[in-house]
Amino acid sequence: MLFTETRGNDGIHAGSVSFSDAILSPVASFGGIYSPRNIPSVDTQFLSSQIDASYKALSLALLELFQVDVDTDILKQAVELYDRFDNPDNPVPLVKISDRVYISELYHGPTRAFKDMALQPFGLILSELARQQNQQYLILTATSGDTGPAALETFRQRDNIRVACLYPCGGTSDVQRLQMVTESADNLKVIGIDGNFDDAQAALKSLLASSSFSKALSAHNIALSAANSVNFGRIIFQIIYQFHSYLELLRQQKIEVGEEVNLHIPSGNFGNALGAFYAKKMGLPVARIYIASNVNNVLTEWINSGKYDLSSRRLITTNSPAMDILKSSNVERILFDLFGQQRTRDLMKQLDENGFYQLNNEETDQIQAIFSASFCSDEEGQQYISKHFGRGYLMDPHTATCFKSCELADDQKMNIVYSTAEWTKFAPTIDLAINGNRSSGDLESLNAIARTANIDVPDLIEELFSKPVCHDGIVDKADIEAQILAFVDKSVQS
Numbered sequence: 001m002l003f004t005e006t007r008g009n010d011g012i013h014a015g016s017v018s019f020s021d022a023i024l025s026p027v028a029s030f031g032g033i034y035s036p037r038n039i040p041s042v043d044t045q046f047l048s049s050q051i052d053a054s055y056k057a058l059s060l061a062l063l064e065l066f067q068v069d070v071d072t073d074i075l076k077q078a079v080e081l082y083d084r085f086d087n088p089d090n091p092v093p094l095v096k097i098s099d100r101v102y103i104s105e106l107y108h109g110p111t112r113a114f115k116d117m118a119l120q121p122f123g124l125i126l127s128e129l130a131r132q133q134n135q136q137y138l139i140l141t142a143t144s145g146d147t148g149p150a151a152l153e154t155f156r157q158r159d160n161i162r163v164a165c166l167y168p169c170g171g172t173s174d175v176q177r178l179q180m181v182t183e184s185a186d187n188l189k190v191i192g193i194d195g196n197f198d199d200a201q202a203a204l205k206s207l208l209a210s211s212s213f214s215k216a217l218s219a220h221n222i223a224l225s226a227a228n229s230v231n232f233g234r235i236i237f238q239i240i241y242q243f244h245s246y247l248e249l250l251r252q253q254k255i256e257v258g259e260e261v262n263l264h265i266p267s268g269n270f271g272n273a274l275g276a277f278y279a280k281k282m283g284l285p286v287a288r289i290y291i292a293s294n295v296n297n298v299l300t301e302w303i304n305s306g307k308y309d310l311s312s313r314r315l316i317t318t319n320s321p322a323m324d325i326l327k328s329s330n331v332e333r334i335l336f337d338l339f340g341q342q343r344t345r346d347l348m349k350q351l352d353e354n355g356f357y358q359l360n361n362e363e364t365d366q367i368q369a370i371f372s373a374s375f376c377s378d379e380e381g382q383q384y385i386s387k388h389f390g391r392g393y394l395m396d397p398h399t400a401t402c403f404k405s406c407e408l409a410d411d412q413k414m415n416i417v418y419s420t421a422e423w424t425k426f427a428p429t430i431d432l433a434i435n436g437n438r439s440s441g442d443l444e445s446l447n448a449i450a451r452t453a454n455i456d457v458p459d460l461i462e463e464l465f466s467k468p469v470c471h472d473g474i475v476d477k478a479d480i481e482a483q484i485l486a487f488v489d490k491s492v493q494s
């Protein structure tokens, strides 16, 4: 598989790169990203041939179709990491909600959110490629809560990789914060900043622009890389489970081979949805992809009207913080795929300069031929959580947004809802929905939910509250660079 730039070429960056180049150096000309030039297609025979395949076998079959330039041996090791999920034989269970609605649970990995689906194998691949090139990398990430823990977990003690993770203090759940600050591996640095996710991202951007920072890193011969959701090394693993969920419906004999299904995706940076887009493009029988948002409904507006408008919006804090995003980075790959480089460059320029672009009618029709969109308020989300808990299913607030989406869908078709986090990650919201409690923190809520639902708080989560904290306090913005460089110095010496 070859990759090309979404915004055309500036004569400096490479215009066409392999998979491994695209994941090690994801930045392309004019602020664009690398996107596949073309994507393989499959037929119903392929689906039939995979009916008995394990998740790992399916992953390898698809990776082979993509012809990525990574040794088969490394790919094998990467997909072996799904053995860390609750049930290695089926890391992504499909659970029935009603005759027409099934939930594909993407959160059974080590950090209990869907980020593990991609970051687990991606971490190993990146580290192995770095080792083959004999190059040290520093990965900078800013997180609103789920990416941070998953990135730390996948890179802990991996060769040739250091991670510095910025998170907004007070902007995450207790569980998410503890997952990060109790990380003890010495190649990981966690920095809490005073502010929200946007401030964390701004701090990261200013680091990337700092010449003293890049000079200090090159003096140590350390290159910068990124593990954020535009990295194609993550997207590729988000195509696989779209196939898996479909195959699960086949295995459970709920559909016939070739029968079209709807997918419902709680969306933020549009990585999960992009995986669905490519799966559909490859030939997976998907009728429509339903994009679920919270009240930060910029994607709903984009799909329903062709207008992407940041100019009149401010970010609103909601109960589904992983979807509190206005500039949804992977949308750019949809523009590129449907409208080409020049148009993508023009549209992204308008967005950067004016905070706004409007697709024409023909383009909007093309988007609407694939996607539908809706948004769900916190109050509505609470009602879905409570209603489905009453019927025996416990879901997190991100997943809940998809139930609004299901109500709008054609129910002649089978609907797959993607569940992106375990209840344990957003306990206070769920406690309020099912018990009416306004608790003082995650631990109280976890215990209250466990009592009501007659289940145990998983050990993995409970243990977080007694683990020693390794990364303490709030770091002043002015000190972030010095702290990361001190961490790098120390790790180079050891």
Ligand SMILES: *Cc1c(COP(=O)(O)O)cnc(C)c1O
Pocket: 113, 114, 115, 146, 147, 229, 266, 267, 268, 269, 270, 271, 272, 273, 322, 323, 398, 420, 421
């Ligand atoms: C990251 C995340 C999302 C959004 O996924 P995107 O790929 O960014 O659209 C939704 N829910 C949860 C729980 C997440 O962690």
